[in-house]
Amino acid sequence: MSASKRVFKMTLEIITFLAMFAALYAIFLYAPVEKTMGLVQKIFYIHLPAAFLAFLGFFITFIASLLYLYKRDLKWDAAAFCSAEIGVIFCTIVLITGPIWAKPIWNVWWTWDPRLTTTLILWFVYIAYLMLRSVVKEHQRANFSAVFGIIGFVNVPITFLAIRLWRSIHPVLISSRGINISTPMKHTLALTFLAFCLLFFCLLKSRIRLEKTRMDTEMVSALVEEKFYSN
Amino acid sequence: MWKDFLSELRSKELVLSMCLFAFLVLIIFSFAFGTGLKSFKGIIPGILWVAFIFSGLLGLNRSFGVERDKGTLPGLLLCPVSPWEIFLAKMIGTLIFTVIMEIFTLLVFTILYNQNFLPFLLPLGLVILLGTLGFSIIGTIFSAMSSTTSTRDVMLSILVFPIYVPVIIAAVKATGLILDGTSIQTVYAWLKILVAFDLVFLLLAYLTFGFIMEE
Numbered sequence: 001m002s003a004s005k006r007v008f009k010m011t012l013e014i015i016t017f018l019a020m021f022a023a024l025y026a027i028f029l030y031a032p033v034e035k036t037m038g039l040v041q042k043i044f045y046i047h048l049p050a051a052f053l054a055f056l057g058f059f060i061t062f063i064a065s066l067l068y069l070y071k072r073d074l075k076w077d078a079a080a081f082c083s084a085e086i087g088v089i090f091c092t093i094v095l096i097t098g099p100i101w102a103k104p105i106w107n108v109w110w111t112w113d114p115r116l117t118t119t120l121i122l123w124f125v126y127i128a129y130l131m132l133r134s135v136v137k138e139h140q141r142a143n144f145s146a147v148f149g150i151i152g153f154v155n156v157p158i159t160f161l162a163i164r165l166w167r168s169i170h171p172v173l174i175s176s177r178g179i180n181i182s183t184p185m186k187h188t189l190a191l192t193f194l195a196f197c198l199l200f201f202c203l204l205k206s207r208i209r210l211e212k213t214r215m216d217t218e219m220v221s222a223l224v225e226e227k228f229y230s231n
Numbered sequence: 232m233w234k235d236f237l238s239e240l241r242s243k244e245l246v247l248s249m250c251l252f253a254f255l256v257l258i259i260f261s262f263a264f265g266t267g268l269k270s271f272k273g274i275i276p277g278i279l280w281v282a283f284i285f286s287g288l289l290g291l292n293r294s295f296g297v298e299r300d301k302g303t304l305p306g307l308l309l310c311p312v313s314p315w316e317i318f319l320a321k322m323i324g325t326l327i328f329t330v331i332m333e334i335f336t337l338l339v340f341t342i343l344y345n346q347n348f349l350p351f352l353l354p355l356g357l358v359i360l361l362g363t364l365g366f367s368i369i370g371t372i373f374s375a376m377s378s379t380t381s382t383r384d385v386m387l388s389i390l391v392f393p394i395y396v397p398v399i400i401a402a403v404k405a406t407g408l409i410l411d412g413t414s415i416q417t418v419y420a421w422l423k424i425l426v427a428f429d430l431v432f433l434l435l436a437y438l439t440f441g442f443i444m445e446e
Binding site for chain 2: 125140147150158161
């Protein structure tokens with residue numbers, strides 16, 4: 001492969017790299033410091049895109065699981081797995097940045113708000129998904145995890161409804177969560193969104209490639225073993 | 232298809248151990264909280280459902296575990312029935328055993344904690360039945376999955392609990408409201424969630440159970 005071709009293949013990575021830098025610049029130098037919350041509000045630019053990408057990751061897992069059961073192509077299984085893994089990473093980022101932001105602003109690390117609780121449950125569901133994959137035998141893994149990927153995702157709206165109903169009976173600690181943001185803040189947010197999305201697809205791309213390589217290696221080693229033992 | 236049920240009924244081992252376990256959970260709660268609590272009424276639904284769920288899990292582990300251990304699952308699959316029917320049989324079996332355990336638990340609770348459930352029997356029974364139905368449905372799906380793994384028991388809990396969250400919330404809340412003596416209208420919203428959960432997961436089981444049964 002020639003050098004120019006390789007650079008072309010790396011385009012996504014390079015753009016992501018630049019976008020991340022631009023996003024960092026925007027977050028810390030371009031966006032104004034929020035008046036009431038102060039510097040800590042900057043975490044918002046990471047928190048929100050990460051939350052969005054966690055949901056996107058789980059949604060892709062759901063779609064890929066459906067496609068796998070429909071088409072029976074292991075490619076979709078790999079996509080579902082990789083997407084779930086990245087979703088869990090972003091979900092973890094959300095769950096870590098959330099309390100850091102909440103402590104100085106709401107004065108608590110955690111509240112049982114519907115959104116928070118649903119995110120936590122979602123995190124547990126996909127941790128279970130990853131664990132299931134690691135313990136199930138090879139020939140059943142794809143089927144089982146696809147079924148779980150679908151069940152886990154379908155469960156999200158019901159969980160959200162139940163938790164919202166559960167909370168609305170008690171007085172909610174924090175009711176208004178609306179944030180008025182100025183134009184530079186909007187720009188910054190849009191840029192971080194873009195950068196994070198690029199990062200997401202970058203990770204997904206390389207993770208799927210890795211998984212594909214792993215599958216190929218396994219196939220080759222199985223072939224070698226067969227050859228070796230048959231002689 | 233009722234052979235499970237019959238063989239279990241004959242051995243009685245499972246129901247007995249589930250009941251005993253639920254009994255123990257109740258006793259542990261009385262040590263953990265003491266019985267002189269002023270707000271004791273508030274934690275009754277919690278105690279009940281924790282006992283139900285933990286003992287129910289005990290039964291679930293057995294549902295497909297026995298088949299895998301004895302290697303009878305391939306035989307079951309060779310029967311001229313659809314996976315859906317296998318699912319239904321297993322699910323109803325689990326449901327019946329869990330309900331037996333729950334009736335027993337309620338009886339023991341009545342005696343140990345001096346609570347009278349009789350006036351609330353009908354709505355309470357409905358909530359418990361709906362909650363247990365949801366539990367049996369997802370439990371049977373995941374039991375079929377986790378029974379193939381080496382860490383069966385732990386895996387089952389890890390799979391079931393996050394999915395079961397809406398039912399736990401709805402069932403505990405509904406039970407609490409019923410025991411407070413509020414009208415059925417307030418409980419209605421929770422019942423809707425329970426019913427929605429049961430229907431959605433029954434449908435999902437119908438659509439996906441065949442994939443799980445593939446060897």
